[in-house]
Amino acid sequence: MTTNCNSTEYTDKQISAWLRGLLTVAYADGNFDREEQELIASLTQDELIPNTDLGNLEIISPQELAEALGDDAHTKENFLRTAVMMAIANGVYSKQEADVVHEFQSALGLDLEAMKSLEATLWHPEEQKTGEAKNPDLLQPVKKWLDGMDIDDPRVARFVCKMIPSECPFERDIKLFGKKIVHIPPMCKLNPLYDQLVGLRFRSLSFLADDCKEDVTPYL
Template identity: 55%
Template sequence: MTTSQMPYSQVQISAWLRGLLSVAWADSDFSASEKNLLQELTQSPELHSNINLEELKPITPSELAEALGKDPKITQNFLRTAVMIAMVDGMYSQTEDDLIQQFCVALGQEIKPIVELRKKIEALPGKEHHPDLLNPVKEWLDRLDIHDKRLAHFLCKAIPAQCPFERDVILFGRKVMHIPAMCQINPLYDQLVGLRFRAMNYLADDCDEDVSKYC
């Protein structure tokens, strides 16, 4: 793995994972699937992290800022993955947003689409369906730069290849209900799938890697 394929230092990668763990834990709902994913990521040879999950503790905003540095490209990319982790289940809680905003302050950055989204939601008169509200957030996520091999592997591992959870519930030979696909309940699913596809292309085209395991 060349230096050009790993522009982030090991300190930055470790802090990055701790930051994502902090976001996953922010809503006090650290599910078994989230723990399994983080376990896989921390021990992943592709990420060259080799971190014990039991020792991987949440990170403070000041610790994160010290580790990531001041490069706005790096800090914005981290914030994009943090928002992705917060929204991957189709929900974005107030506690997750509070922590991400603390990260923003410490990093000297602002997620303008999230700030504007919050203002618009607060100004809504009711709970009507407003599908266009998330368009600025989608555009911001689409600008995530993939130029680190470990980040590309993280995206391929963290984002499912197919819409999860879609299945029929069959009891005694009869279908009693249908659980919809994630793409039907998560308005950002297209962006997540797009990021995964770009990550796979980066690994295949720029790093000459076999990505069949992610297909």
């Protein structure tokens, strides 16, 4: 899709590494479910890298990611923001996902207070069954950090619009061999950063509609 955006777009090499980084996060907890596969596939084939087959994508090492993304701090932070979004999309920031994100953060040379607050608050969701954080103020740095993501590339904007649903997803049961193995509440109730994700989605929609003059109806 061609846009009229006067934007700073990432190179194909950066976008390919970006997507492989997200795939690495998705694989981290061993639960790369059908919905995640379909999301990555649609983004690969339709928006980000049309000539890349999902089957050819492989996980990426932190060093390879850092080399591909380059030295621009803005680019590196925006990638890390989307990596965090991938990790917390279901409201649970597992230790496996956190470890991968931390390795990416270190390789990219980023020292972010927001990441420390996220790790301290979300690594052990079983301790927060009541939905109350140990200290609500702990989340303020990561909320501010996610709110600070600039949208200046149409492919990233489309990724955000596709990854973050337009409405709070319904609760659902995950079944294996016909037996329920886990119950997932609605994401808006489970994820304490849901408002930040929705705000990011709105900014992405506005960028596509106002700056790129794209029809955003498919994302509504």
